[in-house]
Amino acid sequence: MSDFQPGDTVKVGTRFPIGHVRTPYYCRGLTGEVERRVGTFKNPEELAYGRADHEPLTLYRVRFRQKDIWPDYKGLDADTVDIELFENWLEPAA
Amino acid sequence: MTTERRYHDMGGLPAGPVERTEHEFEPWEHKTDAIVRLLSEPGRGPLLRVDEMRRAIEEMGGNIYDELTYYERWIAATTNVMLEKGVFSVDELGKAIEAVRAKQRAAGGEVAEG
Amino acid sequence: MSTEHPHNHSHDHGHDHDHSGAPKQPDTEDRALTYHAAMADAVADLLIAKGVFNADELRAKIETMQSRTPALGAKVVARAWVDDGFKQRLIQDGSSAVAELGLDPGPAPLTVVENTAETHNVIVCTLCSCYPVFLLGKSPDWYKSREYRSRVVREPRTVLAEFGTDIAEDQAVRVHDSTADLRYMVLPCRPEGTENLSESELTTLVTRDSLIGVIECKSE
Structure with a gap:
């Protein structure tokens, strides 16, 4: 899996499992910029089912432009949403 | 979309004005909060991880989710995880709830139906 | 639910009527056990x-x-307002800076985001209502409401206006969706005209809602 640096452009996975995930619906498939690498944490998608015996994942804060999320957004181009996302949901933006 | 988007995942959905409501937390809400914190401590396993509780909340069904208050969701979800793990049994839970209600009645208090 | 089953009194009893002779608990005596x-x-x-x-x-x-209340967050903010070195450490590593003051930030890393003339920050958890409870205590009901969680991420300026907070036309709004392992607190702007206030006087200007980012602090 890629190791991203602040400023890298990343794309969020487009997928819709019924299980426990911490990637909000509204940002799936969208492109944002890595704001910081937070550190490594156990995977919530495993912890949710009582499984903790796994390697932790890298967690990032990814910044999205509001106008990229909501086409009808009313506000500045500079308005953003920062979301914490795990590495398994991120890929390099084309 | 309403199928692939789960009910707790509500960012960006239309909704009414934010009512600036607050309430004094009741003793059972403080107790629920403390139970969750204690069960989450590494020294107790942990017997409960926050993502297990969230998962249980996300599985209770949209109508129940909207009907319950925040700490009602917490205690219901935590209880389900304890049942799954066999920390106590359904039989023990049912009897314990009735014991609490009986104590309330014996003290002259009221017990809500339902 | 108590809201659907309000007091189902089978008989009239006034508030001065005591069933048990035990000391009354005014908050709970009258409420049915849900x-x-x-x-x-x-x-x-x-x-x-x-x-x-x-x-x-x-x-x-x-x-x-x-014992965890917004007063602890206010203490942190007031220190940051009077001590720039502390402010820098707070933004760099919130949990360590808070611990410097002898406070317990809790197990999740505390992330402090600073309001400036250019940027206003506001916190939400759209998925479940994450909140820095170890520092600020339990969150208000509205923070956990469907209305706040749904809307502040999409129309933050409108929601902030509902709280009476008007964002300048050239000020960016930065929403932080608390989705995973961090917990967030806003460092509000120090109000103008407070240059002569002491650190402890400054704490009284810091409200819970300013730490969530839905309002700014005022000078009185």
Whole structure:
């Protein structure tokens, strides 16, 4: 899996499992910029089912432009949403 | 979309004005909060991880989710995880709830139906 | 639910009528025991009976969590307003900076985001209502509401206006969706005209809602 640096452009996975995930619906498939690498944490998608015996994942804060999320957004181009996302949901933006 | 988007995942959905409501937390809400914190401590396993509780909340069904208050969701979800793990049994839970209600009645208090 | 089953009195009794002779608890005496309240008591009883924790540990935890209030966050903010070195450390590593003041930030890393003339920050958790409870105490009901969680991420300027907060036309709004392992607190702007106030006087200007980012602090 890629190791991203602040400023890298990343794309969020487009997928819709019924299980426990911490990637909000509204940002799936969208492109944002890595704001910081937070550190490594156990995977919530495993912890949710009582499984903790796994390697932790890298967690990032990814910044999205509001106008990229909501086409009808009313506000500045500079308005953003920062979301914490795990590495398994991120890929390099084309 | 309403199928692939789960009910707790509500960012960006239309909704009414934010009512600036607050309430004094009741003793059972403080107790629920403390139970969750204690069960989450590494020294107790942990017997409960926050993502297990969230998962249980996300599985209770949209109508129940909207009907319950925040700490009602917490205690219901935590209880389900304890049942799954066999920390106590359904039989023990049912009897314990009735014991609490009986104590309330014996003290002259009221017990809500339902 | 108590809201659907309001006091189901089978007889009239006034507030001065005491069934048991025991001292009354004004907050709860009149309220029927709900299903979920009974479940909380039952689960506590079972976990104590099973030896998962004891009654003293439960009482102590309740007291500890009740001692966490926005006043702790206010103390952190006031220090940051008067001590720029502390402010820089707070933004760099919130948990360590808070610990410097002898406060417990809790197990999740605390992330402090600073309001400036250019940027206004506001916190939400669209998925479940994450909140820095160890520092600020329990969150207000509206923070956990469907309305706030749904809307502040999409129309933050409108929601902030509903709180009476008008964002300048050239000020960016930065929403932080608390989705994973961090917990967030806003460092509000120090109000103008407070240059002569002491650190402890400054703490009185810092409200809970300013730490969430839905309002700014005012000079009085």
